Amino acid sequence: MLTETIFVGTELLLGNIVNTNAAYLAGQLAGLGLTTYYQTAVGDNEERLSGCIKQALERSDIVILSGGLGPTQDDITKETAAKVLGRKMSKDERTVQRIEAYFDKRGRKMTENNFRQAMIPKDAIILDNDNGTAPGMIMEEGDKVMILLPGPPTELKEMFEKRVIPYLKKKSKDVIYSAMVKVCGRSESEVAELLKDLIEQSGAVTVAPYAKNCEVHLRVTARATKEQEARALVKPVVKDIKGRLGDSVYTTHEDTTLEKAVVDLLLANELTITTVESCTGGLIAGRLINVPGVSEIFKSGYVTYSNKAKRKAVGVKHKTLDKYGAVSSQVVHEMVTGALALAHADVAIAVSGIAGPDGGTEEKPVGLVYIGCSVCGVVTVKEYHLKGNREKIRECAVAEALILTRRCMLEYCSKVTFGKEKGK
Amino acid sequence: MLTETIFVGTELLLGNIVNTNAAYLAGQLAGLGLTTYYQTAVGDNEERLSGCIKQALERSDIVILSGGLGPTQDDITKETAAKVLGRKMSKDERTVQRIEAYFDKRGRKMTENNFRQAMIPKDAIILDNDNGTAPGMIMEEGDKVMILLPGPPTELKEMFEKRVIPYLKKKSKDVIYSAMVKVCGRSESEVAELLKDLIEQSGAVTVAPYAKNCEVHLRVTARATKEQEARALVKPVVKDIKGRLGDSVYTTHEDTTLEKAVVDLLLANELTITTVESCTGGLIAGRLINVPGVSEIFKSGYVTYSNKAKRKAVGVKHKTLDKYGAVSSQVVHEMVTGALALAHADVAIAVSGIAGPDGGTEEKPVGLVYIGCSVCGVVTVKEYHLKGNREKIRECAVAEALILTRRCMLEYCSKVTFGKEKGK
Numbered sequence: 001m002l003t004e005t006i007f008v009g010t011e012l013l014l015g016n017i018v019n020t021n022a023a024y025l026a027g028q029l030a031g032l033g034l035t036t037y038y039q040t041a042v043g044d045n046e047e048r049l050s051g052c053i054k055q056a057l058e059r060s061d062i063v064i065l066s067g068g069l070g071p072t073q074d075d076i077t078k079e080t081a082a083k084v085l086g087r088k089m090s091k092d093e094r095t096v097q098r099i100e101a102y103f104d105k106r107g108r109k110m111t112e113n114n115f116r117q118a119m120i121p122k123d124a125i126i127l128d129n130d131n132g133t134a135p136g137m138i139m140e141e142g143d144k145v146m147i148l149l150p151g152p153p154t155e156l157k158e159m160f161e162k163r164v165i166p167y168l169k170k171k172s173k174d175v176i177y178s179a180m181v182k183v184c185g186r187s188e189s190e191v192a193e194l195l196k197d198l199i200e201q202s203g204a205v206t207v208a209p210y211a212k213n214c215e216v217h218l219r220v221t222a223r224a225t226k227e228q229e230a231r232a233l234v235k236p237v238v239k240d241i242k243g244r245l246g247d248s249v250y251t252t253h254e255d256t257t258l259e260k261a262v263v264d265l266l267l268a269n270e271l272t273i274t275t276v277e278s279c280t281g282g283l284i285a286g287r288l289i290n291v292p293g294v295s296e297i298f299k300s301g302y303v304t305y306s307n308k309a310k311r312k313a314v315g316v317k318h319k320t321l322d323k324y325g326a327v328s329s330q331v332v333h334e335m336v337t338g339a340l341a342l343a344h345a346d347v348a349i350a351v352s353g354i355a356g357p358d359g360g361t362e363e364k365p366v367g368l369v370y371i372g373c374s375v376c377g378v379v380t381v382k383e384y385h386l387k388g389n390r391e392k393i394r395e396c397a398v399a400e401a402l403i404l405t406r407r408c409m410l411e412y413c414s415k416v417t418f419g420k421e422k423g424k
Numbered sequence: 425m426l427t428e429t430i431f432v433g434t435e436l437l438l439g440n441i442v443n444t445n446a447a448y449l450a451g452q453l454a455g456l457g458l459t460t461y462y463q464t465a466v467g468d469n470e471e472r473l474s475g476c477i478k479q480a481l482e483r484s485d486i487v488i489l490s491g492g493l494g495p496t497q498d499d500i501t502k503e504t505a506a507k508v509l510g511r512k513m514s515k516d517e518r519t520v521q522r523i524e525a526y527f528d529k530r531g532r533k534m535t536e537n538n539f540r541q542a543m544i545p546k547d548a549i550i551l552d553n554d555n556g557t558a559p560g561m562i563m564e565e566g567d568k569v570m571i572l573l574p575g576p577p578t579e580l581k582e583m584f585e586k587r588v589i590p591y592l593k594k595k596s597k598d599v600i601y602s603a604m605v606k607v608c609g610r611s612e613s614e615v616a617e618l619l620k621d622l623i624e625q626s627g628a629v630t631v632a633p634y635a636k637n638c639e640v641h642l643r644v645t646a647r648a649t650k651e652q653e654a655r656a657l658v659k660p661v662v663k664d665i666k667g668r669l670g671d672s673v674y675t676t677h678e679d680t681t682l683e684k685a686v687v688d689l690l691l692a693n694e695l696t697i698t699t700v701e702s703c704t705g706g707l708i709a710g711r712l713i714n715v716p717g718v719s720e721i722f723k724s725g726y727v728t729y730s731n732k733a734k735r736k737a738v739g740v741k742h743k744t745l746d747k748y749g750a751v752s753s754q755v756v757h758e759m760v761t762g763a764l765a766l767a768h769a770d771v772a773i774a775v776s777g778i779a780g781p782d783g784g785t786e787e788k789p790v791g792l793v794y795i796g797c798s799v800c801g802v803v804t805v806k807e808y809h810l811k812g813n814r815e816k817i818r819e820c821a822v823a824e825a826l827i828l829t830r831r832c833m834l835e836y837c838s839k840v841t842f843g844k845e846k847g848k
Contacts, residue, residue, distance in 0.1 A: 013460045015451025016634050020442050022465065027439025036437045037472055039465035041446065048461055178438075189535045192496040200497050209496060210435050211576065219440060275706070275727065281713025282699070282706025285727040289705025290815060292781055300733040303699065303709040303725025305718065309767075313724040343733075357716055367529065385529045388555040391714060392578050 001172055003034040004060035006052050008068035008077045009151060010043040021066050021156055028160060032168055033176040033223060034062065044074040046083075053084045057144050062171070067151030069134035071113040078137075081148060082121035085141050092120040092135075099133045127163045131155045138167060145171070177230035178221035179238050180254045183245055184214070184403045191216045194244050198237065205237050214399035215258060247410055258402050263291040265409045266347065269416075271376070273405075274343035275301040276314050276335040278326065278352040279369065283398045299343040304335065310352075314338030327352050327364055329381040332372040336379055347409070348374045349401050353384070355393045369397045373404050375412040380404065425596060427458040428484035430476050432492035432501045433575060434467040445490050445580055452584060454632075456592055457600030457647050458486065468498040470507075477508045481568050486592070491575030493558035495537040502561070505572060506545035509565050516544040516559075523557045551587045555579045562591060569595070601654035602645035603662050604678045607669055608638070608827045615640045618668050622661065629661050638823035639682060671834060682826045687715040689833045690771065693840075695800070697829075698767035699725040700738050700759040702750065702776040703793065707822045723767040728759065734776075738762030751776050751788055753805040756796040760803055771833070772798045773825050777808070779817045793821045797828050799836040804828065 056063040068077030095118040103110040127136035132155040188211040222233035285301035310316040315338040324330040335350035353369025360366035372381040480487040492501030519542040527534040551560035556579040612635040646657035709725035734740040739762040748754040759774035777793025784790035796805040
């Protein structure tokens with residue numbers, strides 16, 4: 001069954017708000033096995049809105065509109081939708097009472113324009129709004145369905161989950177199941193090349209790659225009549241991808257981020273970590289600390305942007321800075337060992353680089369970054385050449401630092417396991 | 425002139441990503457005085473994409489497409505657009521070289537599918553991509569214009585600002601001039617109330633407020649036939665706003681961020697700064713270090729997430745932690761003074777708070793954050809109650825820390841100036 005979403009509001013066309021409802025509804029609809037081909041945003045203008053509704057009703061089975069149900073004069077979604085379907089409106093007494101109760105509870109008085117929200121098109125199924133005044137509604141017209149939802153995300157979400165999903169579940173025959181495979185340390189084109197046949201196949205399972213902050217995410221989706229069947233289709237493809245990409249796959253969980261994968265590795269191995277950052281200036285620590293529960297393994301972190309800070313805070317030698325410069329593998333090596341000693345941690349990450357726009361030379365251009373990682377005494381320092389503006393270079397350096405830490409941790413783990421096995 | 429935006433990517437229809445490009449482009453286009461009536465999202469499907477492009481070309485003058493310029497098989501925007509306009513594609517050698525150089529710099533090899541990105545439709549104006557491989561392009565067809573941009577926001581933004589805005593400015597007959605007034609330390613509704621008459625007026629000058637990361641930005645726009653005229657219209661309104669909002673206005677420069685305003689104040693007063701962060705875990709340092717030239721004034725920064733780190737790294741007393749807890753004004757006070765002494769800085773910012781989801785109690789709920797700032801010996805500690813999830817609370821805490829630092833700096837400056845005047 002084809003669904004289509006229309007978002008109503010001039011504020012969307014002026015860029016005043018980000019349309020998070022679009023992604024929310026899209027995800028929910030996909031999860032219900034409903035296909036969406038189009039999302040449209042249109043302003044509070046009767047002619048254009050009416051045109052969008054008519055076009056959507058022609059090409060889709062279920063048309064969901066969000067926004068424009070408020071009490072003010074520029075809220076015209078309900079009136080326009082009723083007009084397109086040729087339905088009269090009348091006051092719904094139960095809705096009047098609900099809105100009155102809503103205001104009572106807040107000790108506020110209902111204003112005249114709120115009564116407009118109790119006007120309901122003929123034969124519409126009313127969807128009560130638990131978080132606001134505007135009711136939503138469902139109108140069936142032949143084999144087409146139109147669903148009107150309020151614009152504020154909290155109102156829309158609760159109404160959708162409580163009242164629309166049960167309605168749609170009855171309508172849908174298929175189930176969609178999808179899994180997420182997250183990859184780090186490989187470029188999008190490299191991943192696409194390795195999975196070419198899977199991405200290009202047009203069978204029951206689809207594999208869609210997209211690049212995100214120096215990572216590649218792959219969504220593997222299958223459609224079937226039962227969830228179990230869809231799951232059974234997805235599983236071997238995920239396994240195949242993991243086989244081809246090896247341990248570049250850092251998770252198959254939707255909610256796991258790269259920093260969480262690193263923190264989980266540290267927790268599992270009971271290792272503590274410290275960070276010493278120059279050009280990334282605290283952003284690596286910032287990402288690690290976004291993981292709840294990180295306090296168990298996160299030791300102190302240091303931001304040593306200036307040469308003096310590198311010397312004073314983590315004991316980089318004057319001589320090393322003079323001889324090799326702050327952006328060098330030697331200095332990063334000393335940052336790593338200095339921080340380890342100071343923080344009494346098992347693992348250290350250090351970064352020094354030229355994020356630009358100034359400070360680059362022919363020998364050491366903007367984008368040159370050294371990242372060092374030490375896991376239980378083994379120090380690795382790598383050289384990177386990153387591109388983009390200052391922000392982009394720093395963002396990539398943070399991602400590369402997490403990737404290198406994960407890589408060093410995996411190597412450490414394989415040796416530890418190997419050692420243990422040999423000892424048996 | 426009518427503009428229309430089309431966002432290409434099945435990931436949008438599956439709800440995998442939030443379409444922030446839509447709001448970004450909408451805001452930019454509105455700022456240029458271009459009207460948008462429709463935004464559409466469509467999947468990587470030739471037939472449907474082609475239908476959307478044709479419809480957009482019929483009803484709008486400038487059609488901007490974003491996404492689907494990547495190297496993989498499902499990236500079909502360029503091919504589809506070229507087909508709609510009946511244009512052949514050929515390899516652009518300069519683009520091949522640019523992409524090769526991009527890979528060379530990263531020490532990676534260009535894969536076969538990257539060459540697809542160097543295929544350019546006939547007579548297209550190429551827009552170089554400074555942050556990625558896919559070039560953008562502009563195709564003129566009679567009095568219509570089609571503009572293709574990459575999907576990743578960092579690539580899209582820089583390309584739009586550097587290469588598309590200059591092009592669009594030449595197209596428009598009227599000149600639009602707009603100024604940005606950035607406000608911190610006041611809520612959006614407070615600002616809206618104070619500027620109600622300016623925001624609601626429908627004259628030659630418009631004032632549009634939008635909330636952004638705990639700040640309020642106001643865009644003041646005027647349209648005229650000459651830039652000088654438009655500027656003359658905007659100027660008194662900006663002055664009026666500054667008069668009403670006082671020093672909550674931290675800049676009227678588009679490019680100046682809150683962290684840059686803080687760094688500029690430090691540089692102007694020749695004061696150095698250090699940071700000690702618990703729940704924000706390096707993000708304050710991270711934002712400050714995004715300002716080029718910060719190395720002159722940024723001393724060491726400390727990330728002290730655990731109690732032990734607070735003791736070991738910046739000398740918070742065991743007794744203070746035991747008696748008041750890590751999230752307390754007393755501990756933040758000691759973090760400030762400890763870091764000051766350690767880093768030999770003039771200014772220190774310290775943050776400790778409960779970002780959640782766990783760790784909250786009735787007495788100290790999630791969202792409770794203490795921020796401390798010391799400027800030349802005067803320590804201020806403030807209590808905040810922030811709302812949202814872990815990420816949002818941390819983001820707000822970073823913003824509030826910068827706002828408090830600015831406030832303390834301004835107070836210090838007013839006293840210093842006053843002292844000097846008195847001494848005359």
